[in-house]
Amino acid sequence: METGSGTAADGPAAGGTGSEGPSGDPVWTALPPGLLVMRRLLLVAWSVGLALVAGVTLGVLAGPAWALFALVPLSVLPWGWPLLGRNWRSWRYAERADDLLISRGVLWHEQTVVPYGRMQLVEVTSGPLERRFGLAGVQLHTAAAATDARIPGLNPAEAERLRDRLTELGEARSAGL
DSSP: OEETTEEOSSSSOOTTSOOBOTTSOBOOEEOOHHHHHHHHHHHHHHHHHHHHHHHHHHHHHTOTTGGGGGGGGGGHHHHHHHHHHHHHHHOEEEEOSSEEEEEEOSSSOEEEEEEGGGEEEEEEEOOHHHHHTTOEEEEEEESSGGGOEEEEEEOHHHHHHHHHHHHHHHHHHHHTO
């Protein structure tokens, strides 16, 4: 089912309400597919570019037969393509009543819990390549540097909505401390 920033990985659409599912489990929101497209295009561009540079260099310096070794960087494509897909599917986040959950990782699964009251700064970042693909990231800063978290590859409108909501909840929770 579609949500504001992608498809929900589990359960009904989150809709940005910060609610939990009927069984009390968090409602997860997946990242939009634009992030996967960008990362796969980068994989192809770097692999092909490296193969071209290696092929020309080896062809000039060692001869045409050695230039065939330039095909080695292209062997990363069939391996990296599905891995990027698995990594993209592993990223998700859930807004709960008192905290934000960020889950990621395929082999080493990592789940970060950021209490709203501990947030000090919420930034929306977007580099030139991300802007080209219509993406933005949310960077969360807390009092403890080890708990800083980020959510990459969101649609800019969703990133701004999330920033505003997290800032509002953070201010409300920290006022009670």
